[in-house]
């Protein structure tokens with residue numbers, strides 16, 4: 001969805017709609033949408049800066065990186081962005097010094113799809129986990145540790161203790 005910034009009215013533009021993305025666009029390849037992604041966006045021009053405030057809500061399914069079981073991950077994420085025109089030289093100088101997080105727009109058109117997709121990807125966990133305490137799969141029997149089916153004896157291996165054992169044996 002392309003917005004012509006010259007057509008943004010004084011009071012701003014309010015957009016409330018659903019967006020669809022193929023999973024190949026997502027940073028987490030195991031993600032599957034369980035609900036359409038809904039975005040509420042408020043786009044405003046202040047001078048030549050574009051201010052975008054928005055919320056995205058959806059629910060996706062990830063595959064836990066420890067136990068490989070799919071789990072639901074609701075997303076309700078707010079963002080506040082400011083885009084500066086690219087050709088402002090004063091900012092280019094500043095950019096080199098400090099702020100690498102600064103956003104720029106390059107033409108008269110901004111692509112909302114791209115912006116929403118980026119925000120969605122930012123709301124994903126770096127490593128999907130079904131729960132913080134997920135114990136994953138037993139490396140010995142391959143069963144889920146939490147399921148109770150794994151009866152393998154686990155030796156807590158601490159490299160410092162191993163060394164100690166070695167000395168005791170001798």
Ligand SMILES: [Zn+2]
Pocket residue numbers: 064065066067068069129130131134135136
């Ligand atoms: Zn898990």
Ligand SMILES: [Zn+2]
Pocket residue numbers: 138139140141142143150151152
């Ligand atoms: Zn086991």
